[in-house]
Amino acid sequence: MVLMPDGLDFFGRPTLAVAADLIGTVLHVRQDGREMSGRIVETEAYLGAEDPASHAAAGPTSRCAVMFGPPAVAYVYLIYGVHHGLNFVTEPFGNAGAVLIRAVEPLCGRDLMAKRMGRERDLTNGPGKLCRAFGIDRRWNGLALNGSGEPALWVSARTGDAPRVETTARIGLRKAVAVPYRFCDGNSTHLSR
């Protein structure tokens, strides 16, 4: 069962719009018969050929191929040889675009997150950390966000107080540093760095 803030057409829209509208929605994961969730509080948009910082800038490669595929699919990659990053593919088939999930507020499954992280706080306030806390790795690459099967991944409608969506420059980039493609809930206490 998949609930979307604006119905089934939530994905397949311009990447920047999806990145903003994901703030306040809930990421769900099911693995080993166990469900975990977190409220999405920080995202970054990555576009296609026009965005030098995007993996898709030079066209489709084996790594970023799913960015060019159908929307509402997970794009998971390994960065710095250490951490995984979770993205949602946004644009219609043939157009590259994805949204990096940078931080969530833990909801369900906090105990398991704390066990995996070896601490009680700062469990999911960063793209690498939230993947580790939720148990997401490259095996999840290409997974549809439809909540079926196992492991499963999906998004449900906004929860909690209405977010105060703020727009800033993306973090940690060497290219295309200026554009304001980062979105976060200014009221959240679970943002990265």
Add this chain to the structure above:
DNA sequence: TGGATGATCGCA
């Protein structure tokens, strides 16, 4: 502030 750590990509 810099080191860990490995897949990926562009060029030879």
Add this chain to the structure above:
DNA sequence: GCGATCATCCAG
């Protein structure tokens, strides 16, 4: 093949 690069995190 080989080396530069990389959307990170944490110890010191």
